[in-house]
Amino acid sequence: MQEMPLRQAATLLLEYAIRIAPPESREWGQAMRGELNFVEGHWAALMWALGGAGMMVKYALISIFIPGRGQGIPPGDELFAKNVSLGKAALVGGAGCVLAALLFFGAPPFRQAFRVALRPWYVMFQIPSGDSQHGFQALAKRADSQHDPEGLAFCAVRIDNPRESARLAEEAVRLNPNLLWVYAVVGMRHPELPQTGSWMARLEQWDAQNSLFHLIEAESMEFAHYRRGVWTPATQEQEQAWQAAMAAAFQSARFDDYLERVAELNRKVIPHYGFYDPYEVESREQLDLPVAAFENSQRFAKSLLRSGEDLEAQGDRKSARDKYWAIARFGQMVDSQGRTGFEHLTGTSLQAMAYKALQASSERGDNGAEAVLFGYLAAKFDPVSGEHPGFPRESAFGLNTARRNAAVVQISGLMILVCSALLVIAAAILVVGRLSSQGTRPAAGRAKPVATLILSSSAVGLLFSSATLYLTYRPYWYIFQSAVLNGGRSQARDLIYFLNETKLPAGVSPRSYLLVHSLVYSGSPNFLFYVWTGVTLLGLIGLALILLRHFLSRPSVNRLQNHPRVP
Amino acid sequence: MKSPRISPETLRVLESFLERPTGWHYGYELSRETKLKSGTLYPILMRLEKHKLLEARWVATQDGVPPRHTYRLTPDGLELARTQLEEARSRWMVRQPALSRG
Numbered sequence: 001m002q003e004m005p006l007r008q009a010a011t012l013l014l015e016y017a018i019r020i021a022p023p024e025s026r027e028w029g030q031a032m033r034g035e036l037n038f039v040e041g042h043w044a045a046l047m048w049a050l051g052g053a054g055m056m057v058k059y060a061l062i063s064i065f066i067p068g069r070g071q072g073i074p075p076g077d078e079l080f081a082k083n084v085s086l087g088k089a090a091l092v093g094g095a096g097c098v099l100a101a102l103l104f105f106g107a108p109p110f111r112q113a114f115r116v117a118l119r120p121w122y123v124m125f126q127i128p129s130g131d132s133q134h135g136f137q138a139l140a141k142r143a144d145s146q147h148d149p150e151g152l153a154f155c156a157v158r159i160d161n162p163r164e165s166a167r168l169a170e171e172a173v174r175l176n177p178n179l180l181w182v183y184a185v186v187g188m189r190h191p192e193l194p195q196t197g198s199w200m201a202r203l204e205q206w207d208a209q210n211s212l213f214h215l216i217e218a219e220s221m222e223f224a225h226y227r228r229g230v231w232t233p234a235t236q237e238q239e240q241a242w243q244a245a246m247a248a249a250f251q252s253a254r255f256d257d258y259l260e261r262v263a264e265l266n267r268k269v270i271p272h273y274g275f276y277d278p279y280e281v282e283s284r285e286q287l288d289l290p291v292a293a294f295e296n297s298q299r300f301a302k303s304l305l306r307s308g309e310d311l312e313a314q315g316d317r318k319s320a321r322d323k324y325w326a327i328a329r330f331g332q333m334v335d336s337q338g339r340t341g342f343e344h345l346t347g348t349s350l351q352a353m354a355y356k357a358l359q360a361s362s363e364r365g366d367n368g369a370e371a372v373l374f375g376y377l378a379a380k381f382d383p384v385s386g387e388h389p390g391f392p393r394e395s396a397f398g399l400n401t402a403r404r405n406a407a408v409v410q411i412s413g414l415m416i417l418v419c420s421a422l423l424v425i426a427a428a429i430l431v432v433g434r435l436s437s438q439g440t441r442p443a444a445g446r447a448k449p450v451a452t453l454i455l456s457s458s459a460v461g462l463l464f465s466s467a468t469l470y471l472t473y474r475p476y477w478y479i480f481q482s483a484v485l486n487g488g489r490s491q492a493r494d495l496i497y498f499l500n501e502t503k504l505p506a507g508v509s510p511r512s513y514l515l516v517h518s519l520v521y522s523g524s525p526n527f528l529f530y531v532w533t534g535v536t537l538l539g540l541i542g543l544a545l546i547l548l549r550h551f552l553s554r555p556s557v558n559r560l561q562n563h564p565r566v567p
Numbered sequence: 568m569k570s571p572r573i574s575p576e577t578l579r580v581l582e583s584f585l586e587r588p589t590g591w592h593y594g595y596e597l598s599r600e601t602k603l604k605s606g607t608l609y610p611i612l613m614r615l616e617k618h619k620l621l622e623a624r625w626v627a628t629q630d631g632v633p634p635r636h637t638y639r640l641t642p643d644g645l646e647l648a649r650t651q652l653e654e655a656r657s658r659w660m661v662r663q664p665a666l667s668r669g
Contacts, residue, residue, distance in 0.1 A: 025613075027636075028609055028612075028613055028636075030633070030636070031594055031609070031623075031635075031636030032594065032605055032609060033633055034628075034633040034634055034635040034636055035593060035594045035595040035598075035605075035635060035636070037628075037632050037633065038593070038595050038635070039595055047604070048595075048598075048604075048605045049605075050606075051604040051605035051606030051607070052605045052606060052609065054606045055605070055606045055609060055610060
């Protein structure tokens with residue numbers, strides 16, 4: 001049924017190839033076309049046409065790239081010169097592709113992209129290097145052994161374990177007292193640490209007028225009420241201490257979260273230790289005001305508002321407005337001097353709250369013009385509808401683009417691995433075939449065309465995947481450079497979205513991933529070890545059987561062709 | 568001057584021509600005898616023809632079917648084929664002494 005179309009396809013293919021061939025070769029193309037009608041079997045006819053078309057295309061390409069060779073005879077037109085076959089051309093092209101793909105590994109963005117692409121497999125197979133905390137711990141050990149205070153401080157502000165974080169911070173400050181600010185950053189992340197009180201006391205002497213320490217103190221007091229998962233109500237003394245800490249924060253002249261110093265530390269430590277981990281940027285996001293600082297500020301601001309309303313009710317409008325202004329000033333300070341989205345949100349929401357109170361106060365005082373101004377400011381700083389949104393919209397690409405790019409990066413990384421494996425297998429087959437053939441064409445050579453095809457297509461696939469991986473990841477590399485080395489926050493959100501998406505294999509929902517992960521690791525912790533050992537052993541046995549079969553069949557191979565008859 | 572080594576594929580083609588040294592051969596027939604694919608066989612024929620070791624002619628077929636190209640070795644080609652095959656056989660026998668004795 002399908003035989004006629006096959007022969008028609010063969011004829012069309014060969015006729016088209018003759019058309020594009022150089023004029024000197026066309027007669028030979030016509031010769032093959034003439035024979036096509038006598039080829040027995042339609043599949044054989046198609047193979048005949050494919051061989052002829054390949055030859056015509058080769059001559060066409062040669063005549064384009066080497067004009068002097070347009071004589072219809074391929075390179076090496078001496079009678080005894082070895083013919084340059086398509087197979088050899090494919091091998092040379094494949095080698096070029098592999099070389100070009102290897103050059104990509106010389107580019108740091110590509111190396112980082114490759115690590116990111118393999119991230120889900122690191123996580124899946126629980127390879128320690130995929131865990132950024134493991135990287136920090138290893139780095140901390142190196143910094144400890146080198147007595148490097150900056151390396152220790154770098155790890156202290158990132159390590160999740162509060163005790164280890166505190167130990168590293170104290171060691172860093174002991175070695176270099178100028179790194180005292182590290183206590184503030186560690187305190188922000190771990191306000192529950194018992195050392196927080198003494199650290200903040202030292203910091204208040206070192207950097208007076210920074211409201212951050214008072215916010216951390218207040219946060220630390222909040223944690224004091226939380227023991228073993230239960231909140232206990234604050235005593236009167238504790239509440240007074242909290243109020244005092246918050247009042248001091250609101251009265252402070254400055255707000256510095258020390259993220260500039262963290263960025264400076266990054267610039268020194270990351271190149272020194274070669275710690276180019278893009279997931280580090282993600283961990284840097286945690287270097288933010290403690291979540292409760294927002295609630296604490298809101299709670300304290302509300303208490304000031306209530307106090308102001310009471311004063312207004314008593315007729316002391318000036319003192320009441322002073323309290324409202326205190327809230328606005330603190331909000332403005334955190335908003336303008338803060339560096340993170342959360343700090344901006346805290347600042348703007350406090351300002352909106354204060355300007356609303358001032359608007360109401362002006363309306364009560366029959367000052368219409370002032371009320372309009374405060375109304376405008378309250379609307380402007382409204383975190384929801386205002387033109388000054390709390391969380392800056394740092395994402396330029398959006399979540400969908402991040403998801404798509406993460407999928408492209410992961411698939412490219414996987415394709416690089418698959419193509420590399422195929423390349424190695426095909427190259428091994430070719431080498432074994434060549435060694436066993438001893439310069440002639442043995443039966444082992446039957447595998448050569450297939451191996452050549454696999455090798456050349458894998459090489460092209462490798463190059464294509466490498467180029468795709470590089471080009472897709474390149475924008476994130478620049479964001480990473482800017483964020484980690486220069487402290488830039490522009491588009492950091494895009495990098496974080498992207499990195500989050502790379503933690504799961506492309507197209508796998510978190511639920512199914514967790515299910516598979518829990519199934520795989522539910523039994524023996526060495527389950528994967530046994531699985532992969534089994535797979536490797538089976539592969540080796542298969543390879544040994546193939547080689548055994550190949551060598552056993554050698555003596556009977558093409559004896560006739562190696563022993564030409566003489567008439 | 569020592570002549571360069573001939574490729575095994577060309578040897579097979581020459582060997583096939585020597586089956587009927589003065590006869591005309593079709594491309595498909597040569598391909599079947601030598602087990603060479605069209606993409607390998609025809610470049611060899613082209614080279615032989617270019618060096619005047621092979622002559623080619625077109626043979627008309629029935630109406631509607633393209634003519635066929637047919638080939639035979641020239642006297643120079645015949646001489647070369649015999650020499651080369653003899654040399655190849657000597658080389659092979661030197662390499663395989665056990666088989667040559669048997």
